[in-house]
Amino acid sequence: MTIFITAYDRSPDGGKGLARDTRVRWALEEVGQAYEVRPVSMRAMKEPAHLALHPFGQIPTYEEGDLALFETGAIVFHIAEQRAGLLPEDANARARAITWMFAALNTVEPPILELANARLLEGDKPWSRERIPLVAERVRNRLDPLSARLGNAEWLDGAFSAGDLLMVSVLLRLKPSGLLGEFPKLAAYVARGEARPAYQRAFAAQLAANTGSKPPAG
Amino acid sequence: MTIFITAYDRSPDGGKGLARDTRVRWALEEVGQAYEVRPVSMRAMKEPAHLALHPFGQIPTYEEGDLALFETGAIVFHIAEQRAGLLPEDANARARAITWMFAALNTVEPPILELANARLLEGDKPWSRERIPLVAERVRNRLDPLSARLGNAEWLDGAFSAGDLLMVSVLLRLKPSGLLGEFPKLAAYVARGEARPAYQRAFAAQLAANTGSKPPAG
Known part of the structure; x- marks a missing residue:
């Protein structure tokens, strides 16, 4: 099942990695889970289609089949619960x-x-x-x-x-x-x-999205 | 296994229920779990014994056998995961x-x-x-x-x-x-x-602890 996340179409930080999609990208990279990104403009974030996904009109969001989540901490936790690598077993x-x-x-x-x-x-x-x-x-x-x-x-x-x-x-x-x-x-x-390495890949991916450069081939 | 939480010996709000132990008390009341409270003074919170439990020198903390937790959100989540009543099954x-x-x-x-x-x-x-x-x-x-x-x-x-x-x-x-x-x-x-009712019980318990009054018999 494909995982879709949302991110700024142009991050206010210009690609310094401080937008919160970087945290979700990093978690997905740590557990080795591929994902697709849907860029959203600042204007579109406050429109009904996005507000239905994220009541506070922000990014990131997370969609996987019929599950839709918002709130970075909750998304990182969901990824950590579903896949090995981010939470101990004990x-x-x-x-x-x-x-x-x-x-x-x-x-x-x-x-x-x-x-x-x-x-x-x-x-x-x-x-x-x-x-x-x-x-x-x-x-x-x-x-x-x-x-x-x-x-x-x-x-x-x-x-x-x-x-x-x-x-x-x-x-x-x-x-x-x-x-x-x-x-x-x-x-x-x-x-x-x-x-x-997982952070490096996440950082490179958000930088590429913000600067139009190609991310390094994985 | 007895559950111990910590709370202010005298809450800065004088018992208005805004100290964070109220959140933990409420969660425990919702799932019907008895608990004991260890009151801690502002001074003792910054001493090594309490810092070992809570690195930021705050309340509440949660102890159950050999598990020690701090951070209200995490404690409420732990209670919700362990006992029915605070998280849906689906x-x-x-x-x-x-x-x-x-x-x-x-x-x-x-x-x-x-x-x-x-x-x-x-x-x-x-x-x-x-x-x-x-x-x-x-x-x-x-x-x-x-x-x-x-x-x-x-x-x-x-x-x-x-x-x-x-x-x-x-x-x-x-x-x-x-x-x-x-x-x-x-x-x-x-x-x-x-x-x-669970909130009412939690509120009454913290108020009694802060004013020296007796909580209503449960």
Whole structure:
């Protein structure tokens, strides 16, 4: 059964890999599952056909036969549940990997999004210069304990899992801020994620879609 | 096997039910699972014993035999997976319910948290009065499509699920802001959630813990 996902026809980041379809592409690559991409314009995202798939008018979505899903975390989880490679078999280890998925999206990403909003949506406001350091401090308040927990381990809890996939993806958003450089263990962790062949293929595919270049032959 | 969760010894909201242990209590009540609560002080949350359970030094945590989990969404999901009542049996319906769990926590809650931060952490800043309406508008940008999708349905997708439990919990944070009143369908949805006997029991239990009153005999 063919899997269809949606992505921006032109990502606002121009192909830096920060649009959320990259997370889904990465998960599909990790489990070795082929997929097709349906590009959607910013305008079409807010039209009824797309809203029927994604109530918040965003990307990515996921379709497989009569199943239609939205919300990146849920799609990555569905892929991880259906196919081997992203969740451990041991029940307790599996529950802990799922914990890191939620921690990435509900504990670590919100202050990172707030920092992104402070720059993108409020960068021209008179308070911007004074406020950004306050928001950056809230991000550090998450990165500090995350770095302490990771320590010198390769991944957050044993083998690479969907929890690492989402945590690395969330941390990647910090690259332009320079904050990651303050946490060398986290910077090295993100670099290990980016070095995975599955990430490389996912990144190349979204870059090709955004620049019109051909992805490297797989 | 006894289930232990952690909660604030005194919740910062004084028992309004907004601390995240309420979400876990509610899930446990929905599936009819007894539990014990270990109260933790703000200071103890940042000490090594608690950090070993919860790397970000927060509550709630969940312990069951040799399994230890943190992160509310993951705990609610674990409860929903282990016991009947919070996830549909049909595979596609189950995947959609999980989608709403992630949507509540990663799409709807972040702007609501940002609004809470704007009031709680930046209420005394010179930009507060001008900025709060901007952040409130970001919340409306989520509530509007959520209300449209819910329409006149009782719950988000068929029977009440863990997705509704988390969405109602997230929306409850908006009560003091008055924003919910602008969306009568969502206000009624939240009221339906609050009216559930399992929510009532969870709320009463956290209130009793915070005020020293006795919970009603179950």
